[in-house]
Amino acid sequence: MTKAQGKIRVGIGGWTFEPWRGSFFPDDLVQKRELEYASSKFSSIEVNGTYYGSQKPATFQSWHDEAPDDFVFALKGPRFATNRKVLAEAGPSVERFLNSGITRLGDKLGPLNWQFMATKKFDPEDFAAFLSLLPKEIEGRQLRHAVEVRHDSFACAEFVDLVRSHEVGIVVSADGDFPQIADITTDFVYARILGTVEDEPLGYPPKALDEWAGRAKVWAAGDVPKGLATFAKPAKPAPREVFLYVISGYKQRNPQAAMGIMERL
Template structure:
């Protein structure tokens, strides 16, 4: 590989979750055992967004099983706990974060990708709150381990307190209030190297395109109807153009290449995996070898 090629970011395209009845007999071959669905995802995509972690603390054995189901170069994005984002609303979150990181997230090891923190629409930008939250988030696996060791009694006997190496962690914030377009919000995200999610929500919530980190995190919730509509070839072509420009730096104000993670969440009618396959093919056709 040439030095120029090394400077180009890696693009990973996948889906948000994989346990959807609508996909069975459509994307998933008829008769495929449910326990093998993630394995099937791993043969078609290079990443998936784990969203069960948003609703409840998972267990180490689940993370280990998921990791064992996919190739070694597959990457998991992990959705942060809604207890942190929707109940505590980013305030006083250290204990909740300790439990989250102790629950098995670190068992993904080198296959742990970005951590996604999705905010409710009612959560408005507050500089002090955002700064304190981003300051509490661990920036490396080692910091996450130290935080995890402070878990409470609920995690006794069901925690994972090991790491494979002190690798950097990536965090992405998905706000749903337009107040996060405030320049002060963008500066804080940049200072903490946190990504601002580019979310396509059929106009339901604001879309942010500011690049605040060394990676880009995209969530595609539906082109015209939230969670229900698919993407046309032209719409996917537009996204492929944006993604390749972000990956090679030509679409970034600073000219720096970025890794790109894109996840389809338009799963209600089964469009997500088909759109993800189509987008992957388009990105590959624009620049062969760029996808992870």
Template sequence: MAGMIRLGTAGWVFEPWRQSFYPKGLPQKQELSYAATRLGNIEINATFYSHQKAASFANWAGQTPENFVFTVKGHQLVTHLKKLKDVEIPLANFFASGVMALGSRLGACCWQLPSNLGYDEARLEAFLSLLPKTPEALVALASKADDRLKETPFLDATGISRVRHAIEVRNTAFATPGFVAQLRRHNVALVVADTADWPYLDQTADFAYLRLQGAPGKESYSAEERDVRAGWLKALADGVAPDGPYLTTPETTPPPRDVHGFFVSTDKEHAPDNARAVMATLRLVGPGES
């Protein structure tokens, strides 16, 4: 059985989309609901900058249909300020802030590392070992939150059946087979960044995570380039190693994987249109569409 392919965007509030994606005159408070019916997933960017309250997560979840999921961006204190070192309590505070209020809408957590952080196997190993992989482990870690959270910890994992993590690196020091093997041991997905500096397609978890940022060296995707990405998504879901550059030897018998794909960053203005175009190519419909 093939895995499920979800396509979406990073965030849902972007002024140019009101001229192209959202219907004219649609109230801003209805934009998430509109996007969620037509896309499979969305990355929440605000969680990178500050802890969000449980009420906000619950509100976002309540505006989305069944079978829609969010990615939660990991907090910058963990990735950029402490650079993965001594982060047990910051992780606890992050997960206790309200993330679990997404319930069944919690798709994955994405940890984006800064470009000035190189590969330190021991430091990364300590971080990966802390990441909770089950609802029980998620609650256990969140229970260690301290008073720096400034909110009552939210420790209800109702509706969460699994906890997935992806890591995006931005330093070529990570371009080593040892790094790939390390992620595979922890079942953490290596983000396919689709950039000139990180074009690799290696898969390291039981799901795939792609952040499609504009064809490498370009600021947007052509229709032909979108078709190539559509081929990647289908191959990953079907259990086939897509054609492209790898740090390691491509898997000979890869398993079918659930695929989380996002059009982001450089080509953000066209992100919803890119997602919808690829969905049409793959004959996918949004979770709120018939």
């Protein structure tokens, strides 16, 4: 009997990147059709633009209309919410973002990634206050939140238990310079792999692509893949939706790496 699995979504960060023209996008593709093309190749894309500034409701609506029915956008929360000394004061920034029109994405609204700077240290009380600012739904639509922390002080059971108590995910960082916290804390897994290199046609060696496809399957079945760092008591195994993004590294190869993983799945 085959073990039950959640859906696995693999994608990249954004869709506007000049070096992708010719290497990923066809040379004759008009720029306004880049999202349409990229969303036909992947099942999800992480949007970085929402981290740097607000978008209009009409923009979210156009993204919804251009992407296929089963496509999902992961949105980065605004830096104005996370890049601050006192996280408990982030309420107005969080609220502005959540009311900026993101629900126009409808069923294509995926997890929200709240990314913190590498200089931000773990302050249990203040971080708990931030997590309490993240609502579980807006306008009747369920919200899924994940936090991407980049300071070694977060690599502890206290942080994992705190996030788990709020039913928020922890972004798994891999193949880069940031600490890895692979504990499962909610009903989905959000991973960002940062290791693509220029001298590999698919960004990663074939063996590494095999490994990431295998890890995605383990996550989807509800377990933590071997070899990834965890710090707290394991979550109860259960099928989980997986969001796996090829980000940073040698960005020009990221689409090839993501497609390589998808082929293996």
